[in-house]
Amino acid sequence: MSAQYDSIGEKVADWDVLPVRSEYIEGHTFFKVLGPIAGQSVLDVACGDGLYTRQFKARGASRAVGVDVSEEMIRVGRKLEDEQRSGIEYHVSDVAEMANLGQFDLVTAVYLLHYAHSPEHMLRMCRNIHAHLKPGGSFVTYTFNPGFSAKGPNSTRYGISMLDFPQAPQDGHAITAELHTKTPFTIHFSYWSQATHEQVLREAGFHSLTWTRPECSSEGLLKYGQAFWQDYLDNPHGIALRCQR
Template identity: 75%
Template sequence: MAAQYDDIAVKLSDWDVLPVRSEYLEGHTFFKALGSVKGQSVLDLACGDGLYTRQLQARGAHRVAGVDISEEMIRVARQHEAAQPLGIEYHVSDVADMAPLGVFDCVTAVYLLHYASSPEHLLRMCRSIHAHLKPGGRFVTYTFNPGFSAKGPNSTRYGITMLDFPESPREGQGISAELHAKTPFTIHFSHWSRDTYERALREAGFHRLTWMRPECSPEGIARYGQEFWQDYLDNPHAVALRCER
């Protein structure tokens, strides 16, 4: 995973403006699932170039740390921090083998769990996340939709295309998606069922797992209309998941 993101780091700034990643859809859903972080400590995993890490700090978190497996993505994140210091710390690590960074009120991860290479790797990720949370803390993630359907509406118009997606994907099957940024690029990850995710999370110690389908914000509907978003909302490529410690 590190290698693919090292290669595409400079292209991800274009990805952030695609409809599928917009504040109207992904950002709106993610922050609704997360709730207020004002005065809280937040560990942002799979932080990439710090897109959401910086937003967490802007929303009033008193301590924010970002972690990503890609050295190149963290290099870009640190460039943002150097240009506009916010007090955010960044670390390079595989979440499954992450050194202790303290305990946090909440842990976030936009696009992380579906990069697990096996159920055992997924469990190690979940245990590491759990260990970084205070009692009563929450883990909120945005991950590939286990229920995505090859027969459902295609999400190409929103900036992403699933490549040769099978009608009945196997557990752990490799999946590829093309992102239609200014310079298109392809990402690769693994398909895991909802049961596999939940089994790993519960074994790691989480409870009250709440899945949330994407929602479009009132601003997004006002700008583009409900009809524009409907195909994606009917068959989203990713969903939010909130877990309580």
């Protein structure tokens, strides 16, 4: 199986340390939307090298399983697990084709849905996620913000810029983002509107869809100040979404 993240490999970890990705914005917002993890079983799809999968275990998840389409990302996750065992299982699979791994209290996906090639691909992902949830379980995702505006700011300050982002993006528009890390790299994905996300999720069986814009933690405000964050918070590249089975 080949995937764009196979060639990005361990470079992706350089991005993890940037302020917008850290506990100041993304992690802070994601965990706030997730709520308590202790005692819950969590399936983390599009887990990459397990950045969040490890945090679920550290926060007391009863079971943490990571799935990613990239063999290289899973190789790195397994290497880190070998170095410091916490009982995480990793599997290589497209979420749309994932074999049955059981039923979980929570399924999480930090940056998955915009990698869908088509609404049908997104629907297969979402149906499979739905099938992996216990009745009443929650799917919590952090995805490319369908409301992102070309007006920017699109600066290196936050660690990510969109190249040639259109004024009025349409479903399926190919987007290239540049990641400003020690070794910069680009990623490619597709634009999907809020309406398309919601239609697909409802068709897959989800209800109570709630979007949450990113917030900055008090630590982030203390460290960098409101003025540093304001441009990002006005036009964030990512957004959280929670829905119920």
